[in-house]
Amino acid sequence: MTTGIWILGDQLYSTQSALQNCNNPSEVAIIFIESYSHIKQLRYHKQKLVLIWSAMRHFAEELRQQGYSVTYEIAEDFQTPLESWVKENQIDQLQIMTPNDKPFLNTIEDLKLPCDINLLPNNHFLWSSEEFNNWAKNRKRLLMEDFYREGRRRFDILMEADKPIGGxxxxxxxxxKPPKAKLNTPEPLWFEADxxxxxxxxxxxxxxxPTYGDLKQFRWGVTRSQALKVLKYFIEIRLPDFGPYQDAMVTGEETMWHAMLSPYINLGLLxxxxxxxAAEKAYHENQLAxxxxxxxxxxVLGWREYMHGIYHHVDEDYSQQNWFEHNKPLPEFFWTSETKMNCLHQILTQVMDTGYAHHIQRLMVLNNFGLIAGISPQELETWFHAAFIDAYDWVMQTNVIGMGQYADGGLLASKPYAASANYINKMSDYCxxxxxxxxxxxxxxxxxFNFLYWDFLNRHRDKLKFQGRMNFILKNLDRMTPEELEMIHTLAEMVDNL
Structure with a gap:
C-alpha cells in the first residue's frame, strides 16, 4: 500500500503539511490535477490560469527531481483522475492539506474514492483558524489594528521589549502622500516565459x-526561485521608498513601489x-525608513492574516450578505474597460493586461464605484475573484463583501469606504x-463619482446616521435642495452609460 498526496494549485511548497512528514519519497505517490470543470465556474483571467498551471507544472517537476513519483493529470473533473490514480497505485490513504477556500473543501468532501481521505492542518498562515477564533471570541469589535498589534507581539516583529520600535x-x-511629478519609480522585476x-x-x-484579460505578455514568475528574486528585488530596490506614495495612483504606472509579492505568497512560493x-532585517541592517x-x-502580518482569519471565523452566509440591499448588475465596462471615466478606464485596462492593481486602486476606485453605484456585492466579488491574479475565495470574500462593500454591516470595516471625486483627484493624476x-x-x-457618492449618502441616510464617523458628512445633504437631490438621483440611475 502507498500513501497518496494530492497537491492543490495554491499549495506549492515543500513544507506544506501533506509533504512535511514524507521521510522517504519512494514510498509516496503525488498527484496534481488541472480541472477544466473547475475553471468554468468563473470567467478567470488568462494570466491567472497561466500563473497557476505553470507554477503547478514547475513544482511537479521539482518534486520529480527530488525522487517523488508524480502524476500530472489534465482532466474535466477531479473525481475521475483521482479514482483511477488511487486504484492504480493501491493507495489506502489520500493526504491533502486542508484548502484555504471553503468551496473547495466542499469539493473534497463530496469525492467518492476507494480510500480514506486525511485532511491535514493548513500551515500556509502564521495564525491557524483556531488561534484566530481564540483571539476573536468575546470581542465586541474585531479590529484589524488590535489583531496586528497582537501579531507584532506574538512574533516579535519591530519590537523593543514589549513596545513597538519608534513608539x-x-x-x-x-x-x-499625493503623487508628484517625476516620481522616478523603479521598474518591476519580470521574467521571460520558459x-x-x-x-x-x-x-x-x-x-x-469564457475567459478574461490579455495574454500579449506574460511576465510573472512561476517558481520559488523566481519568487525569491522578486522578494530580494523588492527589499533592496523598492522597500526603501515604499511608504510615502503607496496610496498614490499615476497614469502609466502599473506597480509604483509595490512589492508584487501577493501572487507568489498566495500560491505558496513564498x-x-x-x-x-526579510523586511525587518533590512530595516535594522540598512537603516530604512x-x-x-x-x-x-x-x-502581510496584519491585513493578510486578518482577512484569512475573518474568512474562517464568520458564518456560512457571509458571502451572501448585502447590508445596503444593493442589486444593480455589474456594468459591462468592468470586463471591457470601455468607459469615459478615466480612473476606471486606466485601472481596468491595467487589470486586463496584467491581472494586477494595487490596494488603493482596488479599494478607492473599483470597490468605491461598486459601493456608491449600488452594484450587487456578490456580482462585484465574482468579478474581483475572476479578474485578479492573486484572488481566491478567502481573499475576496472579506476584501470585497466586507471591506469594500460594507455588505456585512460593519463587522470588518469601521465605516463604508465611500468617496467622491475629491479623493481620486487628490491621490492620482487620472482626473x-x-x-x-x-x-x-x-x-x-x-x-x-460625485453624483453617485451623494446619491449613495442620500439613499442610505437612515442607516449611515448611526455610523458616528458619517454624521458630519451627512449634514451636507441638508444644504442641497430637493431638486438637486432628484437630479443627482436621476444621473445615478444611468450607471451603464458612463
Whole structure:
C-alpha cells in the first residue's frame, strides 16, 4: 500500500503539511490535477490560469527531481483522475492539506474514492483558524489594528521589549502622500516565459470556455526561485521608498513601489514569515525608513492574516450578505474597460493586461464605484475573484463583501469606504485627462463619482446616521435642495452609460 498526496494549485511548497512528514519519497505517490470543470465556474483571467498551471507544472517537476513519483493529470473533473490514480497505485490513504477556500473543501468532501481521505492542518498562515477564533471570541469589535498589534507581539516583529520600535504601532499617516511629478519609480522585476510556461500560454489561449484579460505578455514568475528574486528585488530596490506614495495612483504606472509579492505568497512560493523577517532585517541592517517597513509588514502580518482569519471565523452566509440591499448588475465596462471615466478606464485596462492593481486602486476606485453605484456585492466579488491574479475565495470574500462593500454591516470595516471625486483627484493624476469634471456633481460632464457618492449618502441616510464617523458628512445633504437631490438621483440611475 502507498500513501497518496494530492497537491492543490495554491499549495506549492515543500513544507506544506501533506509533504512535511514524507521521510522517504519512494514510498509516496503525488498527484496534481488541472480541472477544466473547475475553471468554468468563473470567467478567470488568462494570466491567472497561466500563473497557476505553470507554477503547478514547475513544482511537479521539482518534486520529480527530488525522487517523488508524480502524476500530472489534465482532466474535466477531479473525481475521475483521482479514482483511477488511487486504484492504480493501491493507495489506502489520500493526504491533502486542508484548502484555504471553503468551496473547495466542499469539493473534497463530496469525492467518492476507494480510500480514506486525511485532511491535514493548513500551515500556509502564521495564525491557524483556531488561534484566530481564540483571539476573536468575546470581542465586541474585531479590529484589524488590535489583531496586528497582537501579531507584532506574538512574533516579535519591530519590537523593543514589549513596545513597538519608534513608539508607534501604525505609521500610516506618513504613507498617504499625493503623487508628484517625476516620481522616478523603479521598474518591476519580470521574467521571460520558459518552455513550460509557453506550453501553458498556448493551452490557455486555445481554451473554448469564457475567459478574461490579455495574454500579449506574460511576465510573472512561476517558481520559488523566481519568487525569491522578486522578494530580494523588492527589499533592496523598492522597500526603501515604499511608504510615502503607496496610496498614490499615476497614469502609466502599473506597480509604483509595490512589492508584487501577493501572487507568489498566495500560491505558496513564498512564506509569510520569511517575507516579514526579510523586511525587518533590512530595516535594522540598512537603516530604512520605519514608515516604509512598518507599512509593508502591516500588509502581510496584519491585513493578510486578518482577512484569512475573518474568512474562517464568520458564518456560512457571509458571502451572501448585502447590508445596503444593493442589486444593480455589474456594468459591462468592468470586463471591457470601455468607459469615459478615466480612473476606471486606466485601472481596468491595467487589470486586463496584467491581472494586477494595487490596494488603493482596488479599494478607492473599483470597490468605491461598486459601493456608491449600488452594484450587487456578490456580482462585484465574482468579478474581483475572476479578474485578479492573486484572488481566491478567502481573499475576496472579506476584501470585497466586507471591506469594500460594507455588505456585512460593519463587522470588518469601521465605516463604508465611500468617496467622491475629491479623493481620486487628490491621490492620482487620472482626473486631468478625464472627459468628466471632478469639480462638478450635476450636469453633462459631472464626475460620476460625485453624483453617485451623494446619491449613495442620500439613499442610505437612515442607516449611515448611526455610523458616528458619517454624521458630519451627512449634514451636507441638508444644504442641497430637493431638486438637486432628484437630479443627482436621476444621473445615478444611468450607471451603464458612463
Amino acid at each position: 508607534k504601532w501604525n505609521l500610516d499617516k506618513e504613507n498617504r 518552455e513550460i510556461t509557453q506550453e501553458v500560454i498556448q493551452l490557455v489561449d486555445s481554451l473554448d470556455i 512564506q509569510p514569515l520569511e517575507i516579514i523577517q 520605519l514608515n516604509s517597513v512598518e507599512g509593508f509588514i502591516r500588509q 486631468k485627462s478625464c472627459y468628466y469634471q471632478h469639480s462638478k456633481r450635476t450636469g453633462e460632464k459631472a464626475c460620476p
